[in-house]
Amino acid sequence: MKETILELRNITKVYHNGVVANRDISISFEKGEIHSIVGENGAGKSTLMKIIYGIESPSEGEIIHKGEKVKFRGSMEAIHAGIGMVHQHFMLIPTMSVVENIIVGDEPSNIRGIVDYKEAVKRTRELSEHYHLDVDVLSKIEDLSAGEKQKVEILKTLYRNAEIIILDEPTSVLTPQETETLFEELFKLKEMGHTIIFISHKLNEVKRISDRITVIRSGECKGTFENDEVDLLQLAELIVGRKLLSSYSELKKDVDDKKEILRVEKLYLSNKEKNILENISFSIRSGEILGIAGVQGNGQSELVRAIAGIGPMSSGEISLSGQRIEKLSVKKRRELGLSYIPEDRLGVGVATTAPLCDNIISSYYDRADINGHFFMDRRKISETANNLISKFTIRTNSIYTAVGDLSGGNMQKVVVARESNTDPICMLAEQPTQGIDIGSSEYIRTQLIEMRNRGAAVLLISADLEEVLSLSDRVIVMYNGMISAHLSNLDKISTNDLGLYMLGIRKQTSDELKEALYE
Amino acid sequence: MSKVKINEERMFGVIKTLVALLIALGITFVVLCLTAEDPLSSFIIMLTGPLTKLRYFSNVLETMTPLVFTALACAVLFRAGIFNLGVEGIFFICGLVTTYVATKISIDNNILHPFVAIALSGIMGGLLMLIPGWLKAKFDTNIVVSTLMLNSIYLGIGLYILKERLIASDISTTASELFMESSKLPYLFSGTRLTVGFFLALVAAVLVYIMMNKTRLGYKIRISGQNAEFAKYSGIAAFSLILLIHFISGFLAGIGSSVELLSFYDRFTWTKISTHGSTGMLIAMMGNNRVVPVMIAAFGISYLKIGAEIMSRSTVVPVEITSIVEATLVLLISSQYFLRHIREKRLLKEGIANG
Numbered sequence: 047m048k049e050t051i052l053e054l055r056n057i058t059k060v061y062h063n064g065v066v067a068n069r070d071i072s073i074s075f076e077k078g079e080i081h082s083i084v085g086e087n088g089a090g091k092s093t094l095m096k097i098i099y100g101i102e103s104p105s106e107g108e109i110i111h112k113g114e115k116v117k118f119r120g121s122m123e124a125i126h127a128g129i130g131m132v133h134q135h136f137m138l139i140p141t142m143s144v145v146e147n148i149i150v151g152d153e154p155s156n157i158r159g160i161v162d163y164k165e166a167v168k169r170t171r172e173l174s175e176h177y178h179l180d181v182d183v184l185s186k187i188e189d190l191s192a193g194e195k196q197k198v199e200i201l202k203t204l205y206r207n208a209e210i211i212i213l214d215e216p217t218s219v220l221t222p223q224e225t226e227t228l229f230e231e232l233f234k235l236k237e238m239g240h241t242i243i244f245i246s247h248k249l250n251e252v253k254r255i256s257d258r259i260t261v262i263r264s265g266e267c268k269g270t271f272e273n274d275e276v277d278l279l280q281l282a283e284l285i286v287g288r289k290l291l292s293s294y295s296e297l298k299k300d301v302d303d304k305k306e307i308l309r310v311e312k313l314y315l316s317n318k319e320k321n322i323l324e325n326i327s328f329s330i331r332s333g334e335i336l337g338i339a340g341v342q343g344n345g346q347s348e349l350v351r352a353i354a355g356i357g358p359m360s361s362g363e364i365s366l367s368g369q370r371i372e373k374l375s376v377k378k379r380r381e382l383g384l385s386y387i388p389e390d391r392l393g394v395g396v397a398t399t400a401p402l403c404d405n406i407i408s409s410y411y412d413r414a415d416i417n418g419h420f421f422m423d424r425r426k427i428s429e430t431a432n433n434l435i436s437k438f439t440i441r442t443n444s445i446y447t448a449v450g451d452l453s454g455g456n457m458q459k460v461v462v463a464r465e466s467n468t469d470p471i472c473m474l475a476e477q478p479t480q481g482i483d484i485g486s487s488e489y490i491r492t493q494l495i496e497m498r499n500r501g502a503a504v505l506l507i508s509a510d511l512e513e514v515l516s517l518s519d520r521v522i523v524m525y526n527g528m529i530s531a532h533l534s535n536l537d538k539i540s541t542n543d544l545g546l547y548m549l550g551i552r553k554q555t556s557d558e559l560k561e562a563l564y565e
Numbered sequence: 566m567s568k569v570k571i572n573e574e575r576m577f578g579v580i581k582t583l584v585a586l587l588i589a590l591g592i593t594f595v596v597l598c599l600t601a602e603d604p605l606s607s608f609i610i611m612l613t614g615p616l617t618k619l620r621y622f623s624n625v626l627e628t629m630t631p632l633v634f635t636a637l638a639c640a641v642l643f644r645a646g647i648f649n650l651g652v653e654g655i656f657f658i659c660g661l662v663t664t665y666v667a668t669k670i671s672i673d674n675n676i677l678h679p680f681v682a683i684a685l686s687g688i689m690g691g692l693l694m695l696i697p698g699w700l701k702a703k704f705d706t707n708i709v710v711s712t713l714m715l716n717s718i719y720l721g722i723g724l725y726i727l728k729e730r731l732i733a734s735d736i737s738t739t740a741s742e743l744f745m746e747s748s749k750l751p752y753l754f755s756g757t758r759l760t761v762g763f764f765l766a767l768v769a770a771v772l773v774y775i776m777m778n779k780t781r782l783g784y785k786i787r788i789s790g791q792n793a794e795f796a797k798y799s800g801i802a803a804f805s806l807i808l809l810i811h812f813i814s815g816f817l818a819g820i821g822s823s824v825e826l827l828s829f830y831d832r833f834t835w836t837k838i839s840t841h842g843s844t845g846m847l848i849a850m851m852g853n854n855r856v857v858p859v860m861i862a863a864f865g866i867s868y869l870k871i872g873a874e875i876m877s878r879s880t881v882v883p884v885e886i887t888s889i890v891e892a893t894l895v896l897l898i899s900s901q902y903f904l905r906h907i908r909e910k911r912l913l914k915e916g917i918a919n920g
């Protein structure tokens with residue numbers, strides 16, 4: 047029998063606004079296990095983790111740590127007790143070095159109280175070697191890849207002697223390779239006796255690394271299972287409480303009148319040193335989903351931003367339904383039927399301090415159906431907001447809730463709901479399901495397919511290869527700011543081949559690439 | 566955030582402002598104890614004085630009149646996240662437009678004459694405010710710096726115009742000729758000096774309220790103030806919006822200046838930037854740039870000013886005691902701003918942590 051290191055007993059959390067985020071949850075964590083917590087958006091996973099980490103205090107219930115009842119009054123006390131947490135989005139200072147980020151708040155100092163930088167570097171190096179978390183400790187955070195940043199975050203907790211490490215959706219920003227590396231590292235940590243609490247919406251990851259899995263639905267614990275007790279489908283059903291689609295291809299309908307909707311030709315974006323985007327040409331017809339595969343940071347973001355009109359481009363042509371749009375304002379482009387789900391939802395996709403009802407109409411606030419002659423029509427706006435809330439099952443107290451108070455996945459739903467509500471003829475969907483639970487992901491994907499079936503053109507950018515392959519009609523691969531492949535026969539493509547294109551090892555000829563333009 | 570929480574948060578804001586007020590009053594009382602012979606009764610006179618006579622209470626509303634305009638002018642811009650300090654400069658220079666109309670142009674109609682003066686003043690204010698607005702929209706210049714510089718420039722130009730064109734020949738101090746009788750704003754009631762200007766201030770408040778909360782323009786202002794990137798992404802064009810709200814702000818400031826002069830002055834006598842602009846800014850901050858609280862704050866500040874004036878008449882305490890209240894309030898409230906900023910940052914971080 048393994049030894050229990052941390053035990054939650056009957057934890058209930060009621061937020062000040064009356065949301066019951068956790069309801070009578072009891073879980074025990076064993077020393078040296080990888081324990082996954084799964085559940086839909088807003089189920090209360092992050093809240094529970096914050097309670098363990100001392101950022102939130104439970105309204106009821108108790109926490110037993112190493113046999114003793116504890117009450118952390120802040121993360122400092124939790125850290126002191128050997129608990130570390132890696133938040134979903136990085137909490138690192140980009141302009142500082144790895145060492146500085148790791149030691150901040152707990153610097154080794156010499157007798158005179160001055161930070162002993164050499165000692166810090168030495169200790170950090172030792173740490174990274176000891177735990178096989180290889181990263182150049184002197185480089186700046188901003189120069190690191192997502193995977194390396196993740197390592198730094200973990201090192202940060204280890205530097206503070208964490209025995210229990212909480213990872214809140216660590217893989218949502220990682221490429222498959224980086225995820226695999228992370229898992230190897232987690233296995234090693236586990237062998238060394240650390241306890242890992244892992245949160246993810248990707249169930250195959252959960253199945254791959256967990257010893258035990260706890261399912262939370264609507265704030266309630268639906269049970270803890272040994273990994274081999276449940277298979278993927280059962281797990282999915284436990285989480286959403288119903289069966290899920292197994293394939294999207296059945297949903298697709300053929301669209302008769304295939305016109306060209308979006309056409310991008312010879313698009314360039316360069317800074318002083320190099321081309322960030324080089325000779326990008328492709329076309330999407332109505333009733334088509336074009337996926338862009340590629341490791342994040344190969345120009346995909348810049349490309350969509352240029353098409354949407356919020357980012358720069360150096361030269362090239364963009365047409366929407368035959369009309370040139372590259373010089374038009376964002377507003378004009380939107381009026382022509384362009385919609386955009388941006389990757390950076392907190393910075394670009396919503397105003398966190400504004401109420402949901404303001405957020406959910408921003409891209410069509412002046413449309414006739416929610417406006418009177420002179421004034422905006424409050425009643426119609428609440429009607430619209432409430433409709434979208436129920437259609438997209440957004441979990442919120444009311445339409446006046448500030449979007450920043452929603453759980454991450456529900457924020458994303460606000461964005462998707464708004465962008466779908468304009469009947470777009472061209473949808474730019476950038477990471478549309480990032481951080482979204484399986485049930486809602488399915489819903490959003492079905493929405494994209496429905497748009498396609500209605501005759502819209504969809505450009506899908508996703509780090510999730512499976513998503514790209516299962517939704518798209520054609521795929522282009524981007525590498526280093528260029529299109530390295532155009533693939534129209536997706537059944538014949540293996541993920542392995544795709545990987546070669548994504549890593550720039552293989553590249554199609556320019557004749558083959560012309561097909562992206564239907565030429 | 567549910568509706569419940571919004572109310573809760575509002576309550577929180579009200580409580581914080583009240584606490585700031587109490588502290589300010591406390592400090593005033595301490596100062597009184599150190600200087601006045603009978604601190605307690607002085608203090609009571611200051612707090613209750615304005616209620617003792619109709620005339621005093623009217624004085625409060627008179628003081629409030631220009632402040633409503635300057636505070637609204639600031640609030641419109643602050644709400645959009647633009648920290649423009651130019652209202653006081655506009656207020657000064659538009660006074661000269663009014664003075665020109667009131668002394669040089671004779672219109673034999675005591676409705677039309679002030680109307681022309683107020684309208685021209687407002688339009689001039691709007692146009693002049695477009696300068697920093699355009700610089701911001703076009704080149705993203707630092708609006709604090711550009712408006713501070715413009716304030717000095719307007720003061721210089723204004724004084725030049727006053728001395729060269731509008732200076733009185735009948736008296737020796739630096740002041741304009743007497744305003745024509747037809748240009749002055751009519752009184753609202755007999756027995757007080759309250760003029761139609763107060764009514765105009767209320768109308769302005771109602772209009773700004775409607776604009777901010779009911780119209781598409783107000784929506785755009787709110788969204789841009791909360792997240793400029795988001796506004797841009799949504800297709801809300803920053804350029805025209807920035808220009809438009811600068812015009813509105815300058816327009817309000819210009820009208821305020823004109824109303825002040827045509828209500829309570831016989832000639833233009835300002836030789837330096839008046840405090841109307843800075844007090845308006847303070848009031849806008851106190852009211853969190855929302856119309857109803859701004860109106861309450863404008864009333865409160867005016868009330869204190871008059872209270873102190875009454876006290877200074879019956880005691881040896883100088884009227885400058887109000888500057889202690891004001892200064893303390895500025896400090897407390899701006900630090901409140903500061904705190905809120907930190908709080909919002911924290912909220913954002915939490916939002917991020919939340920995933």
Ligand SMILES: Nc1ncnc2c1ncn2[C@@H]1O[C@H](COP(=O)(O)OP(=O)(O)OP(=O)(O)O)[C@@H](O)[C@H]1O
Pocket residue numbers: 061062063065066067085086087088089090091092093094441451452453454455456481483919920
């Ligand atoms: N600071 C807060 N104030 C009020 N309510 C909150 C706060 N944080 C979270 N909530 C609410 O508590 C519930 C649980 O949120 P939590 O962030 O724990 O969900 P989650 O399971 O982590 O979801 P996700 O997978 O989307 O990250 C949600 O309904 C959310 O709106």
Ligand SMILES: [Mg+2]
Pocket residue numbers: 091092093214453454919920
């Ligand atoms: Mg979460």
